Amino acid sequence: MTAALADQARLDLPAHWPAALSPRALAAVDAPTPFLAVDLTTVADRYAAFTAAIPGVSTFYAMKCNSAEDVLGTLAALGSSFEVASIGELRMLQEIGVDASEVLYSNPIKPPAAIAEARRAGLWRFGFDSEGELHKLAQYAPGAAVYIRLRVDDSTSLFPLSRKFGAEAHEARALMLLARELGLRPYGVTFHVGSQCSTTSAWRQAVAAAGRLLAALHEDGVHLEMLDLGGGFPARYVERVPSLAQIADTLNAALDELLPYRPALLAAEPGRHLVAESAVMVASVLGREVRAGENWLYLDVGAYNGMMETQQTVQQWRFPLWTSRTDHALVPHLPFTVTGPSCDSSDTMFYGVNLPSTIEVGDRLYIGSAGAYTLSYASHFNGFPPPEPVVVGGPHAHVPAARQVTP
Incomplete structure (x- = not known):
């Protein structure tokens, strides 16, 4: 065994891997694969830590990354508010009793019918970044409060988001004044430093940009009531993050240093940070082959039914991995290409990941930190079903949707 393989074989589970989702606990779960094992205690702990770390900032969970009813119910019970990107998401919140007046609709471009329905439901705060959206809002949600999304530097994030959304700084002031002219209520400013942001300086630069807009609008007699820090707060996978x-x-x-005044509401829209580490994707090995000297492992979950982010990042996204094998940390490890069950050859998730040399058909692969953008991206491509959520830890009293298992 080479030194590198020996080092890999001795690796322990990452420290952030929840105890309720340990390999021993997962081995006791009697559920068909693929399934997403969820620990709601981790969701609750992450929420508590987030709210304690930034005092005075209200949390609006970005539900697009995981809208499972058990997750939404857990966060709602803890006092979280929510941010939606569609009328469908708002309807999901209404079904579990969330008051629409406590929700932010931050998608900068919205269908007219969705704007009207949201306003009728009691939602009164809408994001925007363009003149066209302002005219829609004035027509379908007259008098609504609006907050502008600024384009900021997101080059240090794994998923940059600035090309599709965000008003340039020199445009934002005029747009907010136009909102006032159209009878809307200039309410706030928001930004997004990009998903899975890797540098703290990105937030400082973004707050500085927001502060300049606050100061400029103050000269126009516009006092904003909200600064929304957006999302981008990273979760722990394999690579180090702030x-x-x-x-x-x-x-x-x-x-403290970069704002001319503090708006009455300081908000943030964490998503991945709250839920990614709360779940493990559990998949079974369907096949093991050697092709042109390369070890291939075929799983019953792939990019199209849960692991799409491995495709979006061109295999640059590394998830923590473990297996169900009792000799996982005892035997030599070999590099494997890990692919999904579909007939699409691009449905491949990992290249050169070290796994036990003894792994075989019927064993399970555990993909850690899989609670974000897995269920929400999953499709039925090729007839393979999305993974089912299975609650294995945490409070269950308010969680009717997911299958509950106590190992």
Whole structure:
């Protein structure tokens, strides 16, 4: 065994892998694969840590990354508010009793019918970044409060988001004044530093840009009531990311130093940060082959039914992996290409990942930190079903939707 293989074989589970989702606990779950094992205690713990780290900032969970009813119910019970990107998401929240007046509709471009329905439901705060959207809002939600999305530097994130949305700084002031002319209520400013942001300085730069807009609008007699820090707060996978404490230190200092005044509402829209580490994707090995000297492992879950982010990042996204094999940490490990069950050859998730040399058909692969953008992306491509959520840890009293298992 080479030194590199020996080092890999001795690796322990990542420290952030929840105890309720340990290999031993998952082995006791009697459910057909693929399934997403969810620990709601981790969701609750992440929420508590986030709200404590940045005092005075209200949390609006970005439900697009995981809209499972058990997750939504857990966060709602803890006092979280929510951010939606569609009328469908708002309807899901209404079904579990969330008051629409406590929800932010941050998608900058919305269908007219969705705007009208949301307004009728009691939602009164809408995001925008363009003149066209303002005219829609004035027509379908007259008098509504509006907040502008600024384009900021998101080059240090794994998923940059600035090309599709965000008003340039020099446009934002005029747009907010136009909102006032159209009878809308200039309410706030928001930004997004990009999903899975890797540097704390991105938040400081973004707060500085928002502060300049606050100051400029103040000269126009517009006093904004909300600063929304958006999302981008990273979760822990394999690569190192800034800790919540480091991000909080940067944000707290920026809010103190770079704003002309503090809006009444400071908001944030964490998504991945709250839920990614709360779940493990459990898949079974369907086949093991050697092709042109390369070890291939075929699973019953792939990019199209749960692991799409591995495709979006061109295999640059590394998830923590473990297996059901009792000799996982004892035998030599070999590099494997790990692919999905569909007939599409691009349905391949991992290249060169080290797994036990003894792995075989029927064994299970555990993909950690899989609670974000898995169920929400999953499709029935090729007739393969999306993974089912299975609750294996945490409070269950308010969770009717997911199958509940106590190992």
